[in-house]
Amino acid sequence: MLEFLADHSAIAALLKVFFLLMAFVMPLASLSTWAERRQSAMMQDRLGPNRAEITIPGLGWTLRLWGITHFVADALKMAFKEDLVPSKVDRVLYGIAPIMAIAPVLITFAIVPFGSDLCVGKMTEIITSLEGCRRTIPLQVVRLDIGMLFYFALASLAVYGTTLAGWSSYNKWSLLGGLRASSQMMSYEVTMGLSLMGAFLYYGTLEPNAMVLAQGDNPLNWGLFYQPLGFILFLTAAIAETKRAPFDLPEGEPELIGYFVEYSGMRFGIFFLAEFIETIFLAAIVTTVFLGGWHVPGLHEDGFSFLKLPHIAVVLLRSAVWGGKILFLCWLQLLIRWTLPRFRPDQLMRMGWKQLLPLSLLNIVLTAAWVLWRSAH
Amino acid sequence: MSQDLRNAPTTKPAIAEALRDIAAPAAGATAATPVAPAPSDMVTIKVDGREVQVKKGTNVLEACLQNGVDVSYFCYHPGLSSPAVCRQCLVEVVGQPKLVPSCYTPVADKMEVVTNSARVVQARQQMLEFTLVNHPVDCPICDKAGECTLQKLYDDWDHKGSRTEFDKVHKPKMADIGPHIVLDAERCILCSRCIRVCDEVAGVHQLGMAWRGDREQLTVAPGQRLDNPYSLNTVDVCPVGALTSKDFRFTLRAWELYTVPSVCPGCATGCNVEIHHGQGEVWRLVPRENLSVNKYWMCDDGRFTYKEIRSRRHSGARIGSGRGLPAQAVSVDKATSFAAERLSGTVQKGGTIGLVFNAQAENEALFGLSQVAAKLEAAGATVRRYVVGRKSHPERADKILRHADMNPNTRGAQVFAGAGAGDADALRSDLGKGALKALWMVGEDLPFDDAVLVELAPSLDALETFVVQAVHDSPLVRRAHVQLPACTWAEVDGSFTNAKSMVQRIRCSVSPAGDARSHMELVSMIAKKTRWVEGEAWQKSPRQAFLQLTAAVQPQDGSAGPFASADWGRELPPVQLRFANSRG
């Protein structure tokens, strides 16, 4: 089986896409909608959605699970709502916009390594390194040398979704929202790119899995400690890219209602989902670059120093911890979202161009100097 | 503060003013011109320290009321004699040891009356306490509640709690004493107003007091009934809910009613009434003071005329081939177009057209019809005019209010139809001879028995064009080619001219039934569509029509004509009875 996959990388890639998107990202994004509501409810001293339940027919069992099934109810509601298209919209762009918003984030998941390579044929053995493996299957959809550049390139496309949604809706409010979105996303993309530049210099690669490998299983070697400024800058800029509070100006519900004001039903649902997928992707990138990716502290290729584990267990544990890190970062974003007020457009721009950008340049210079110094010694 | 409350007027001045506006007689030819009294007729008295001049012979109570001094009373009524039985109007006359009943004391020169001293107020409060001792706790189920004098006076003057420790005296309740009246003897405060109404207005002694002391009660003699034709006036004058009208009781509460001043359409007397309506329907008519017409009264028949507003209404336009065959329901607009087409067709062919001026219709419509007739005649058409109405009932006429002529506007119809107009018999014979090609009836009433109508049917069917504007549905209406729905008198603004040639306003109280339009509007629509009369002022609004008609019927020599002092009056907003005043 695994041999077959190792031989046919295209089929393997399809399976990985399926696993990553259908089994991890989409459910997690859906769950985050529920988690966001429950998290905010906890912070705001209320109950939040806790009523949805599933009755298993015939058995009479009722599954409530703290209301987790709310996301199912939400999705069904979205799906069955009337698909209302205002009469004067640009129908083509109006239809494309949600896809333009969600597609780039889904595609960029291709470069995220969600586990260490599988060593085909030695799944149950304890191995000390992958060098002895004849054939490996990387747990990463594609392993591109340009890596992160691919991410930046695609992330730039996401702005089209929001801007087009705002423009094509034939609504001045959504137009304002779309304009805010484009200015905000383009401004923060600069910082976002530059803030990772330090990490690229430090790791000497653009390829995500290589970055993970470079960080190793010692948490003190993780990017967070070598690039603290880059970490903060990237997290800030990336949250701004996801257009969530305190950077939710394009939505700005009390004033603009957002670029998607004219969208309803599943079309709106896609924007909504795209936002949460962006959140997860942000978490994935931060994990990869700054938090050691799929590395588990102290877990070597042959297991812990005190407990040797077979290869399959090591890989599974790494993938699980990778998921855990992403969950943690998603939760962190929820906390931020429900704590901070919103910026004003001019303040946002000022912060982007006058504070974050110089800082990220400083970060590059400092890192470059340090890398130079390190290589000299 | 309590003093302030007592002196406070309890009527909203603007509303009282508005109602008074109509209550003043629209003086006609026979209305008596008030003659200013000679100075020797006046006496000067002091009321509460204020010098006022009143006519000799008035009593103290009237003198006070005329000068805006509030004195409470139950048994006094301006239209009746004063027996001074209720003792509620006691006032202090300086120099007299005892308090005097003001309704029974004529004024004398230099008399000093005090109505607000502690002694007088205390007397009032004590009288009210006496009156209330045996009064049942009936307000929630009493029809008078809300317009009850007893409630009003207690509220104005007393406000003391009960000191009675004993059971109340029980008397008959729900006593059926007449065809229209129910007596609740417990509520009665023994003011004797109703007895005097029967004696002095109707001229029959049908009510009286029986027993003595706290068991005294109002009653009819055994075997007798309170069945005179003015019996319902007893309900109006009753200050409490002792006498209630079978027709009105338990329908609506007084404070849910709205009041509109109008005129009774029952006969040619034209008694002034207030239409009491609520929830879109008229519930009762009560007389309105007009000393030149009906004083304070009206007859029982007149009160029930409101029922015609609800029953047998012809509320949608129909067109058809006449002869009593089924007709097609259409819009009023279409029906009037059809009528115009048929009428002008007949006239163009040189056929004689008969215009029927109905004495049930308001002046404005009849004036419009007369304008149409004049235009047609000027254009060379042959027009015959008839004044018809409902059948007379000479047997009901009396010297009080009831008139033999059952139409409210016979004089008006005669004025507008002109001197050459025929009467109902002329119409009958013309129809019989086939002298008419077209007939346009404003109002469906004819003073004929059914047998005559049956006999007339073939002649009506022979008409080339038969247009009728009908309030009520009837076999006659169904014979017409165009059957237009018209409003009743309670649904239009306009005027009636009574038997004394007094022009009196009627006012719209409820919205028309179904598609109904006023006679005037229908006449105007047909006149416009036939292009006989267009753009005249009277076609715009009833008020314009009224102004035009009063000017039109002025005699050329400048003498006072029948409409000399007619007045349209002011527009009135609907006045909720609750706010109009406490009645009684």
Added chain:
Amino acid sequence: MVFGMPTPDEIVSGAARELRSRPQFPPGFGEDADDDAPLPTEPMTINMGPSHPAMHGTVRIILTVDGETVKEADVQVGYLHRCFEKEAEYATYTQVFPYTDRLNYVSPLLNNVGFAMAAEKLLGISDKIPERAQYIRVLIGEISRITDHLTCVGASGMEVGAFTPFLWMIKCREWLWELLEELTGARLTHSYVRIGGVAADLTDNFAQRLRDVLAKCREAMVDVEKLIVKNRIFRDRMDGVAVISAEEAVAYGWTGPCLRSTGVPYDVRKDHPYLVYDRFDFDVPVGSTGDNYDRFAVRMEEMRQSMRILEQALDQIPAGPFKLDDPRISLPPKSQVYNTIEGMIGHFKQIVDGVKIPPGEAYSYTEGGNGELGFYLVSDGTGRPYRCHVRAPCFILMQSVPKLIIGAGVADIIPTFGMINMIGGECDR
């Protein structure tokens, strides 16, 4: 301007006009262009409201924006007009109380008290109201003031995106409303005050429960302050936005917390004490710059002062009757109504005809949630007002909204409008 009043241009002083002509947005925002040939631009007219999430109640602002900078603003009120004043003419004085509940619907009891005091002034019984009733009115009025400010302050946080403090504030408001519900029977539409007193006495244990709630509210307020008062983003949004000078504010007829934010210490409770306000020790907080943050801070502090008043009132409140014992003004007890004709008639006439007030006119003013809340009553001697006019504080505040938002950004409209605290029910009546 829609009110037929002088436009702000005609009113504001020269300094203020200069302020207005200078965009309050940072210079350069939205108008810089690197190219020598500037791109052709034209202002966009955009319709904010009447259905817009931030336009509480329903108010409409027609904005002309250049980018996100407001160039012109036409504020149109009246979408929530319910003919309060006309309706009052057709209702007895007692029946007007439910209408007053719907004026400023976040502090209904203050309106109740204001109207009752106007009617009592006209009746000439202001000095005869039982002391306990006056204390109860102070208590419920101050509770209402706190709920009013809680809503306003909380909503202002929400409007700049901080949703969490809003719900904390609303939670406090809910505790207070539960207390009022227990007292009056209704959560919002209390209709609790009557001419001559209040409808019912305080419930058992009211004092203790109120003290408990106040303690919890104080904690929540500290939490909110921790979360947003020191928050850089919040301060940036509020500080120096929509500044108005004391002179202008007075010229516009401002009252209440908004006026006090400019430094004018005018508070009806202090300057023209009514009820028993002269017996309490409390301060009138004032701001210094008259910006949005000052309006926020003044309200926060006023809540603390109201709590002080409440605690003093609870200590001082005497026993005794809770409404005036006058059968013309207060309804007789039910035992009399059902068993004696005198009580029945008294009750009946008071319900159907209303409390009769001698002819005259009176203007009575109290400190409402948003400022001086005045009721002007004309009586013709009947049980209904001949004319009833409300001096609604936020109607008067609303006239200066264009002045405050012109030159600001679209995003600034929301907190500015929120701190003006326009309540549709009161403004449009």
